[in-house]
Amino acid sequence: MRLELVKRPQQSTLFSALSPFIAFGLTIVAGATLFAALGKDPVETLYYYFIDPLTETWSLHELAIKAAPLILIAVGLSVCFLSSNWNIGAEGQFIMGAIAGSILPVLFPDFQFWFVLPLMLIMGMAGGAAYAFIPALLKVRFNTNEILSSLMLVYVAQLFLDWLVRGPWRNPEGFNFPETRNFHEYAILPEIWSASGRAHWGFVFAIVAALVLWFMLSKTIKGFEVKVIGQSPRAGRFAGFSAGRMVVFAFLVSGAMAGLAGISEVSGAIGQLRPTISPGYGFTAIIVAFLGRLNPLGIVAAGLILALTYLGGEAAQISVGLSDKVVRAFQGSILFFVLACDTLIHYRIRMVRPAQKAEVANV
């Protein structure tokens, strides 16, 4: 016997709307079972996971810090994915944005004026966009698969950063440790409300970017063009849209967003370049983009929820003594249920008996 997914002729609007809540409910049940099996109090553990991080101001700041890069990158990616451009290399564009944006404070540390920071942000966006332009160009010119080229460029960016901080950009006063000099005060992205926590302006950028891209996608001709080309390139051609130009546009937008996320993270949260500046934000953002159903406003919610699971995971580790591995497994189960629910709304499961198949073969 074999299981098959068959596309439903009609999707239930009710269940489409309910799907995230059903998924969340299933996650809670699965999580509670898992925690109870490990001998932890399920209610207490779930409290630390989902509620505790929201009860304190400083923790809300931390949520904003963690969510900012995820949202920024994911809203950029939504433009790519909606137009059927599979940019998997946001992690690399994040890193290149961070590097390009760090040129001023690292190489010209004495250049200290108020406009250094705006320049850094612009250079960060330019760096990310330029790096995303490579797979775009390869796709348009040589029909290269952008999934492979953008992914492989991630490793190139990681190694380039590694080489920079160990070699030419190494802090001269840093005892040979692999890191650049600390950014001066004019190169630090300020905190939004420093009296209560350390969330920086990166979160504001993320919200603004989400609003702007939401407006563009839902209210402008450009947004219409993105969706038409994504769903039916042929229809797009009849409408007079250029598929090639769309590839470049989508990659530039998502590269710029990833680059802005990179320089914001480095200048707002870290304060220098290190061999590793991202715990995989560029890849996690792909999940965030799909959790938010490629809608920039949905992505804001998805980014906050995913960030919450990181913070909650830590809280559960400290408070209940849950191991790091269980925390990650639980995080994975959230994604599993969300994707499963979405799939089952669009498809139904059909069982195929081998006997039937044999008959078909005989005919």
Next chain:
Amino acid sequence: MKTTLLALAASAAVLIPAVASAQDDPTKACFIYVGPIGDFGWSYQHHQGLLEAEEHFGDKLETAYLESVPEGADAERAIERFARSGCDIIFTTSFGYMDATNKIAGRFPDVKFEHATGYKREHPNVATYNSKFHEGRYVQGVIAAKMSETGVAGYIASFPIPEVVMGINAFLLGAQSIDPDFQVKVVWANTWFDPAKEADAATALIDQGVDIITQHTDSTGPMQVAADRGIKAFGQASDMIEFGKETQLTSIIDDWGPYYIERIQAVMDGTWEQQDVWEGMAEGHVVMAPYTNMPDDVKALAEETEAKIKSGEFDPFTGPIKKQDGSDWLAEGEVAEEGVLLGMNFYVEGVDDQLPQ
């Protein structure tokens, strides 16, 4: 039982965050690890220190820890969470936590911070600590030169930071004290913990003809490869004899327990002060695992070398020593200054590798 206590303590801290720890409350010590506590290397040993302290203090001490905390923005959040959850002393056990530790320390002047392997103490409530692991590496070098038939040892290194470079140099100097032509091949794994990558490095080194493996990375991967290939190896950070019963010659054990007990006691007594500690075998911070899988004469020589270093009679970095390029570094009988060692960015003569610059 332990976890219930932790949960109770933590929920109490959450419910009444403003209440400072009263006199008869247990002291709370918190630890942040860069790897999993099951790495059987660096983080494992720090966790052993935590367990030793728990056993020593009993009910007077509460502990909490976070494992696999990435260096960067995540570390800052983790440290802040600890500072807010009522920890009296926080041990941050990786170099990459340095800036985060100092930043949070400035905001929580009543909490004591202890940062392992760093050099920044920007606030009076930050202390730093490290151990002279290179003393153990010198002893390993002596053993390697006695045991090797090819005269070449393989060294799996993590990152070209002074700590690691110092270890490579000390190992080679120990070996050269027996065989002046002894060579060391170095592979940079660029990771602290990646069992597969470390094992690959070991395989590559053995294929190039080394017959002794030593490592400055934290997993047991290289030890297991050495065991499979039937050559000898040294453990790292903890006693790895279980992973190579016929293979391990000895291992440098990082024993953080005594230091953690001493510092937690200082917090309890109210005598805690900022300091920078860099001690080795003499204080028991660096311990050699039993000398195994070697002839008695080698064992005796190793024990003799260890005793000399322990008593302070001999320092591994005693001249004459030349740098890799052949220029003079230390004159006859001259001992290296600690400042130079802590910023070491050059090899001594005889290392078959170019230091990544």
